[in-house]
Amino acid sequence: MSSGMCVRCGGRIIALQKETVAREKARQLSDQMSYPVIYRMLKGIVVCGVCLDALPLIGHDICQRCGRDRKWQASIGSEGLCRDCVHGEDGQILVANRSLLRYEKGEKDLLGLFKYRGDERLASYYGTLLAVTVQRYYRSMGFTCITTVPLHPQRLRERGFNQVDLLARHLGAAIKIPVRSLLRRTKDTPKLSKQRGRVSRQESMREAFAWGEQSIPSASTVLLIDDIYTTGATLRSCARTIREHLGPSCEIYSLTIYR
Template sequence: MDWWSIFFSPPNTCWFCSTPVRSSRFAAVWKQVCTVCQDQIEPITERFCHSCGRLMADERPAICLDCTKISEGERVCNRSAVTYSDWVKQIIQIYKYRGKESLATPLGLWMAEVAARHFRLRRFAFITFVPLYPDRLHERGFNQAELLAGVMGKRLGLPVVPLLERCKSTSSQSQRSRQERLLALKNVFRLGKEVNRKQIANKTILIVDDVYTTGTTLRECAKPLRQAGVNDVCSVTFAR
């Protein structure tokens, strides 16, 4: 590399489009996003439900109405990076269904920033992720939640361990009502056959997924972990 390329290197481009941005590659993800894309995104940085992480109109009450209907023992403390908008939906669809796996990097780094801001990271023994059914994994070619967890684990210095299995196939949950989700996902997840229960007993686990809609998926994932003696379960998703 000559002196010209050092002092006049090409500008960084937005994580989500080709627009140049004036930012260090080591800056927070938000600062590496162009203003056009920023206008389409609503980060969740304050005024959120302390249980599910949903953006709220004000800080009172601390827990949203939906979470008050869930028993405290079943809740999973979740934090998310952004609200689920049309633009975010499009980005996630490009990532999951059009195979743009490279998007796992900015999404995962952003989620790592969220985890570092909201949780005491030393409390987590492992990061795990929502599993796909084998047929769906074969069809898609990758598990979007696993890739996100991998990026987060590398950035946060936490081990990523596959702790869960999906024991039956379920169709897409995006168009289902809350009640339909509850029924479709009931007892879908179980502890992986090779998981050593002694290694996770009394530990705190961080679960990763791309989107939090009703929270049913994450609560169902938490059940077998808690039954195996896990002390606590938290989660991080990109969108809420």
């Protein structure tokens, strides 16, 4: 029995094969309380069993601040932080980041299709992965709202849409948390992939965002989402702007597909 086409490989989804893999992955990603929810999400995601099994999931041994997998950096110390977070700036501006997948070659190609073509099936796919990540790491958090990293108006006109807004829409519906546009982008920065080194990325993102029009309580817990965490410069810049507006009683956590 088949149930649609896989958004990753284009092959048919074989329901029985998919269910077996979904159960195994749900056990890998969950505890006893979250297993049923994660299993249902993985069972419903529009990928075949082979592609689901091949997802480069981040392991359990991670940096407790940025979510980096020890597989990518062995120097996570006894305090639970990677080298970059130990020596990084901004302290607890961003309380923590969590991601589900390692950003490997095949993942870069698929994300590129979503970012620049806006395939709605991929929005649903990635939105479900974000919902799984919330269940894995943030299930007990009482978030006030979800917000996104905005595009500069010029970049938005060129692309026609903000892919992260599509993700937020799917995630908000899945976990029943409202989405709020808290920020606007005031600086048209070069693509981070074209900038060399952490310092240049941090400088390019300085004062790149301003507060938007919406109002939320100062003692809010905000879930900030983006597609990728690389150096964290973009997410920290967003978090800094939110904190400057709402004050120190606000807490900001981030969530990305890839790390």
